Amino acid sequence: AQVERMSQQYTTSNNITYVTQPKDQLLRAAMVALVRNSELDGMRATVRQVDDRFNRRFGYPYIFLNDEDFSEEFMKGMREITDAPIYFGKLPADHWGLSEYVNETKVHEMLAYNKGRYIYGGSYSYRLMCRYQSGFIHKHPLLANLDYYWRIEPGVTYFCDMPYDPFKYMKDNNLVYGFTITPMEKALTVETLWETTRKWMLENPQHLPEESFIKWAVNDKSEYTLCHFWSNFEIVDLSFYRSKAYESYFQHLDRAGGFFYERWGDAPVHSIAAAMLLRKEQLHWFEDVGYHHPGYTHCPNDSSMASRCVCSRSDSYMYRSVCNHRLSSLGNINKQQALELAGLP
Ligand code: GDP
Numbered sequence: 001a002q003v004e005r006m007s008q009q010y011t012t013s014n015n016i017t018y019v020t021q022p023k024d025q026l027l028r029a030a031m032v033a034l035v036r037n038s039e040l041d042g043m044r045a046t047v048r049q050v051d052d053r054f055n056r057r058f059g060y061p062y063i064f065l066n067d068e069d070f071s072e073e074f075m076k077g078m079r080e081i082t083d084a085p086i087y088f089g090k091l092p093a094d095h096w097g098l099s100e101y102v103n104e105t106k107v108h109e110m111l112a113y114n115k116g117r118y119i120y121g122g123s124y125s126y127r128l129m130c131r132y133q134s135g136f137i138h139k140h141p142l143l144a145n146l147d148y149y150w151r152i153e154p155g156v157t158y159f160c161d162m163p164y165d166p167f168k169y170m171k172d173n174n175l176v177y178g179f180t181i182t183p184m185e186k187a188l189t190v191e192t193l194w195e196t197t198r199k200w201m202l203e204n205p206q207h208l209p210e211e212s213f214i215k216w217a218v219n220d221k222s223e224y225t226l227c228h229f230w231s232n233f234e235i236v237d238l239s240f241y242r243s244k245a246y247e248s249y250f251q252h253l254d255r256a257g258g259f260f261y262e263r264w265g266d267a268p269v270h271s272i273a274a275a276m277l278l279r280k281e282q283l284h285w286f287e288d289v290g291y292h293h294p295g296y297t298h299c300p301n302d303s304s305m306a307s308r309c310v311c312s313r314s315d316s317y318m319y320r321s322v323c324n325h326r327l328s329s330l331g332n333i334n335k336q337q338a339l340e341l342a343g344l345p
């Protein structure tokens with residue numbers, strides 16, 4: 001059932017103040033998922049949670065994207081589970097496929113070589129997915145009118161009520177990139193990612209900001225720390241991905257071939273870009289988003305969150321995450337220092 005949008009705010013007996021937003025005050029924002037027809041059940045489960053936790057009071061649209069046509073069954077199944085507006089889109093063919101810069105024979109050799117080295121090491125489609133989410137998702141026509149997106153995935157868990165509008169929070173606080181979990185990447189999947197990034201920085205200093213948080217991603221020995229924001233949840237000001245700097249960086253990475261020859265993920269790519277091109281104050285840890293995706297769980301440990309969350313507070317990766325500690329202990333450096341980290345003599 002549709003919620004009544006009469007009241008702007010109400011407080012429950014266990015002291016959570018829920019804000020609602022009249023439809024005409026919603027931001028230009030949506031929940032976006034790249035998803036396969038076969039993931040209908042998991043996608044329904046995620047959407048139901050996002051609605052229950054947050055979106056039933058707001059009614060932001062859901063956008064589902066697929067490299068294939070969505071089946072009638074998928075579309076019907078999704079429409080049944082939510083009242084929010086839903087859009088289904090197919091990817092433009094030139095956004096999903098082998099990059100023109102890579103050698104197909106070498107791609108197959110490297111898939112065979114990497115197959116046993118790490119998860120998805122031999123998967124071609126996984127690489128198309130990572131490249132798509134790195135360089136193309138923000139260009140999909142269905143996202144053209146959006147200022148923010150919140151990426152969702154099938155089969156994840158949202159543990160906590162979100163009583164306010166996170167898009168509005170991002171906007172009001174001039175935030176660009178929001179995350180909930182920051183783990184370390186498997187080194188073998190990104191063997192030359194920093195080396196390639198470094199070159200881009202040295203060749204494109206005009207794209208670097210006067211101050212950045214790059215130290216989070218790169219240690220004093222000029223090595224990638226493997227820290228990244230887990231992009232299966234991310235709330236992002238899309239003007240960041242649409243910026244000239246980000247596009248130039250993506251093109252440079254694409255030319256280098258590592259999306260295929262290695263297995264560069266969209267998470268480390270987004271994260272290195274965020275650290276390199278943004279200031280710490282533009283990043284936001286949504287600590288209050290209790291979240292599980294296979295592999296890691298975050299559960300807020302603040303006792304005031306107990307009435308909002310249904311997770312076990314002893315069970316949170318984020319309070320022992322090395323990358324989260326780096327995040328709180330480090331600050332911005334200036335452009336000259338960033339270039340020196342990248343190897344400027
Ligand atoms: P993991 O989280 O790294 O294990 O990767 P996932 O399998 O969860 O994939 C990340 C996201 O991309 C999920 O939302 C998937 O539904 C989606 N995805 C992955 N591969 C494909 C694909 O080949 N086609 C489509 N349409 N979506 C995909």
Ligand code: MN
Nearest residue numbers: 153154232293
């Ligand atoms: Mn996933």
